Amino acid sequence: MIDRDDIQAAAARIEGYVRVTPVMALKRGAFGIDAPITLKLELHQVTGSFKPRGAFNRVLSAPEVPEAGLITASGGNHGQAVAYVGRRLGHRAEIFVPESSPPLKAERMRRHGATVNVTGTFYDDSYALMLKKAAETGALLVHAYDQPETVMGQGTLGMELASQAPDLDTVLVAVGGGGVIAGVAAWYRGDAKVVSVEPEAIPTLAAALDAGEPVDVEVSGYAADSLGARRVGDIAFEIAREFVQESVLVKDDAIRDAQSALWDSLRIMAEPGGAAAMAAIVSGAYRPSPGERVGVLVCGGNTTELPDPPGTVMP
Amino acid sequence: MIDRDDIQAAAARIEGYVRVTPVMALKRGAFGIDAPITLKLELHQVTGSFKPRGAFNRVLSAPEVPEAGLITASGGNHGQAVAYVGRRLGHRAEIFVPESSPPLKAERMRRHGATVNVTGTFYDDSYALMLKKAAETGALLVHAYDQPETVMGQGTLGMELASQAPDLDTVLVAVGGGGVIAGVAAWYRGDAKVVSVEPEAIPTLAAALDAGEPVDVEVSGYAADSLGARRVGDIAFEIAREFVQESVLVKDDAIRDAQSALWDSLRIMAEPGGAAAMAAIVSGAYRPSPGERVGVLVCGGNTTELPDPPGTVMP
Numbered sequence: 001m002i003d004r005d006d007i008q009a010a011a012a013r014i015e016g017y018v019r020v021t022p023v024m025a026l027k028r029g030a031f032g033i034d035a036p037i038t039l040k041l042e043l044h045q046v047t048g049s050f051k052p053r054g055a056f057n058r059v060l061s062a063p064e065v066p067e068a069g070l071i072t073a074s075g076g077n078h079g080q081a082v083a084y085v086g087r088r089l090g091h092r093a094e095i096f097v098p099e100s101s102p103p104l105k106a107e108r109m110r111r112h113g114a115t116v117n118v119t120g121t122f123y124d125d126s127y128a129l130m131l132k133k134a135a136e137t138g139a140l141l142v143h144a145y146d147q148p149e150t151v152m153g154q155g156t157l158g159m160e161l162a163s164q165a166p167d168l169d170t171v172l173v174a175v176g177g178g179g180v181i182a183g184v185a186a187w188y189r190g191d192a193k194v195v196s197v198e199p200e201a202i203p204t205l206a207a208a209l210d211a212g213e214p215v216d217v218e219v220s221g222y223a224a225d226s227l228g229a230r231r232v233g234d235i236a237f238e239i240a241r242e243f244v245q246e247s248v249l250v251k252d253d254a255i256r257d258a259q260s261a262l263w264d265s266l267r268i269m270a271e272p273g274g275a276a277a278m279a280a281i282v283s284g285a286y287r288p289s290p291g292e293r294v295g296v297l298v299c300g301g302n303t304t305e306l307p308d309p310p311g312t313v314m315p
Numbered sequence: 316m317i318d319r320d321d322i323q324a325a326a327a328r329i330e331g332y333v334r335v336t337p338v339m340a341l342k343r344g345a346f347g348i349d350a351p352i353t354l355k356l357e358l359h360q361v362t363g364s365f366k367p368r369g370a371f372n373r374v375l376s377a378p379e380v381p382e383a384g385l386i387t388a389s390g391g392n393h394g395q396a397v398a399y400v401g402r403r404l405g406h407r408a409e410i411f412v413p414e415s416s417p418p419l420k421a422e423r424m425r426r427h428g429a430t431v432n433v434t435g436t437f438y439d440d441s442y443a444l445m446l447k448k449a450a451e452t453g454a455l456l457v458h459a460y461d462q463p464e465t466v467m468g469q470g471t472l473g474m475e476l477a478s479q480a481p482d483l484d485t486v487l488v489a490v491g492g493g494g495v496i497a498g499v500a501a502w503y504r505g506d507a508k509v510v511s512v513e514p515e516a517i518p519t520l521a522a523a524l525d526a527g528e529p530v531d532v533e534v535s536g537y538a539a540d541s542l543g544a545r546r547v548g549d550i551a552f553e554i555a556r557e558f559v560q561e562s563v564l565v566k567d568d569a570i571r572d573a574q575s576a577l578w579d580s581l582r583i584m585a586e587p588g589g590a591a592a593m594a595a596i597v598s599g600a601y602r603p604s605p606g607e608r609v610g611v612l613v614c615g616g617n618t619t620e621l622p623d624p625p626g627t628v629m630p
Contacts, residue, residue: 022337024359044339048582267363267616269584301582306619 001238002148002186007155014056014153017088021045023164024266028291031261033281035288038165039266042157043274043301047108049226050157050180050299051081051144057153058142065091071139072096073120073127075176075225076105077273077300078144083114085142094139096130098122101225104304122219123177124230145179146233155183161295168192171295172286174276175205176227178236180299185243192295195246197280199223199255204232205240206247213237222252226273226300246286250276254283259307262298269307274300316553317463317501322470329371329468332403336360338479339581343606346576348596350603353480354581357472358589358616362423364541365472365495365614366396366459372468373457380406386454387411388445390438390491390540391420392588392615393459398429400457409454411445413437416540419619437534438492439545460494461548469495473502476610483507486610487601489591490520491542493551495614500558507610510561512595514538514570519547520555521562528552537567541588541615561601565591569598574622577613584622589615 021044026037042050055078059070069092072082079095086093093114097106099121106116117133120126123144134141143150157180161171170193173181185194196205201221208214214231232240255272258279262268270278277296280286288294336359341352357365370393374385384407387397394410401408408429412421414436421431432448435441438459449456458465472495476486485508488496500509511520516536523529529546547555570587573594577583585593592611595601603609 016342019342020340022339022356024337025335027331027334041337043582046580265361267358267584269582304621306621 054150054153068139083112145177158184158187177229182236223272369465369468383454398427460492470498473499492544538587
């Protein structure tokens, strides 16, 4: 299992390629919650999500990168990260993107010089097509979540948050394939309660925890472009079973409300998956105890749709 | 003249009403600049700009607030702040807004319960109409920039930045009426070089420094809604003459480019005035020495227009 030494080594490896993203502390009472909330603004990371942490660590850990370069499948954020890594490190990058991904994401991959194949409905369809191509070309597969180096890289987000906000009781993290929650939970190891947040429409981790093993779920709904894996990764499942203490689900409307709240009150423009953890707070799906110090990961900002104004003025 | 004690007193007065906003350090080399840049993300402040710092300090410093409440004229950001202050402190608020202000800003004032009069072309026209109304009602005038309490409140931004990034050599601040640069410069008092940044179209401070006194300028251009005062405030001029070491001007296109760069590289959505200081960096209007530690104030995010993608991929 991944431990803190692995994550510290990853942090040293990727330093200079990724940013330290800011945190923002909100006072008890903000958003009507009787607990102080610390937002981790990872949407300000290069490429607009946490994904470059894992992608850089995977590629920089590889003994060598073949002439064919890097290859991956991605709902969009990981693909942007791999395209960026390719450009920064001088490797070709080929990305398989499902048709459900916003065109903006593929466009940004292209701007980084990647070859982009928009094919398949959701992530898993693109993934299957990518595997065939990888077998032909011999390119280095940079998995979106289920490789140890990826999870170690995402774990640097937990390490960084723990140093910026050392007294958190609880950390809320959205789950797609589970890479970032696995990394964060592998860092905290119970020192803070790690809570998974998933759309009701795509409960990959909740279903796996219920079943005792990763199982397929239907993929649909508002956040499917960034949280649209069909099953949680094996690595994530093993770590989550031990170090994710609570699992909550949120409705798509709660995600929209969280986007509106972040935009209206904070001028933070999160994509649906990036607002999912906040949705657990604003909807009450996760109710902090009075005074509980809660960290909320705002993990992505790759959208072009301005949220609607909320129904009421937010504090 | 305003000193650090005044600013510290203001900080104590407004604490709990405004947020500590985050800073974000970019490595030397970001945006092609051979100097490390620290962004002060004041657009995440309540109401989306720095304005509540000064507005709260003004109102909380008043011996009493009349039944008629608060009154002001504003290009939009200060008006939102006064509307917010009114709601938080339980006072009526009446705001005069020029027709050049984006409808979004007036709408947000109304959502805070303020009475909004959209009248006059630019800020100064609205200001003249507001003065007449203030004489009738006896409401407390909360000036957008030219009252000592306002400048002291904006000075808390300098105090906060100095504590978050204690080793800055230089701080770049956009100027409209000059309230925030005056507050920031009154805090730094030469400990860091404070550089004013103004649109070429509205050079209120540059013109005043040239003339040796505040003078009227034409108001026009892309950033007129937030930087559209006709002349710099008297308080700001006195402080700037002593503690603003350099004055630079930027073209409207540079402001657009800076908005695009902030959005594309950082998922920060700044309004034109909020991106003006950054425009001095990306356009080369201000060229840091190699290694110079530069703070850039991103002072507002009240826009609904997504920036265009930049012409090239930004680092």
